[in-house]
């Protein structure tokens with residue numbers, strides 16, 4: 001474990017510096033850009049070396065004396081971790097999804113939880129479209145064919161895909177990211193259906209019609225998932241829902257793997273119940289459901305929805321800002337559990 005200690009600047013001895021200098025934070029993985037080195041100017045940062053993995057057990061050891069935690073979506077912050085972090089005040093998740101944190105448990109202990117929404121909206125919408133277009137036009141299959149020497153000349157029936165323009169896009173979860181995906185559909189002249197628990201204030205701007213889940217599934221040519229993972233969205237798409245989709249339809253998931261019953265999806269893809277899928281997330285990440293990799297009609301990305309240089313740097317800055325504000329008693333801009341904030 002590499003320990004970076006606060007650098008005291010001679011002559012800068014304000015009371016706030018004194019307060020910050022005593023704060024200890026655990027950062028579970030180094031992040032792109034200079035956000036973490038800037039954090040280390042204000043706090044004592046405990047950061048693993050690049051080859052070190054902070055698993056559940058080590059997390060517990062290292063949180064014993066920390067007031068702050070900056071973690072990733074892969075770090076499981078459960079009641080056991082919280083029970084062993086007596087000084088912890090702020091958990092800053094460097095992701096929009098925070099299903100890896102036991103938020104209610106944190107709230108009960110007065111620990112605030114923050115995330116990084118907004119800043120990754122457009123980048124994640126771009127990736128959604130990359131998967132949608134790649135799946136519809138069978139780009140990875142073509143890439144594999146060309147690389148392996150299988151492209152022996154133009155043919156009228158080679159790798160026929162599906163048109164995207166003029167089709168119906170079904171968005172499940174019309175929040176920030178869902179609306180950014182829908183906005184891009186205007187350029188493709190698509191009709192947009194959406195399904196949400198409540199009518200979305202963003203729907204009118206993107207010209208989307210609200211629909212029941214079943215209506216959306218049976219009418220959309222592309223179904224794209226943008227819901228957070230919760231008890232009510234776990235396996236939102238299972239056998240029943242896949243059976244309702246058109247045999248020509250394509251499913252896109254950039255939300256969380258557990259929203260889809262991956263074994264049922266493998267069956268549906270294998271049996272041609274749906275035409276294809278584009279996935280960025282998996283039910284038991286990084287493991288894949290048996291049979292998934294053997295299928296040609298699925299495009300697989302390694303959870304890179306927000307993975308652009310610009311956005312990952314902005315997320316790191318935002319996560320540090322959330323953490324510092326929380327530690328200094330200010331209300332962080334992206335507070336997940338305002339009930340825990342005592343300003």
Ligand code: GLV
Pocket residue numbers: 073094095096097098120255305306
């Ligand atoms: C990525 O999956 C995120 O939640 O930020």
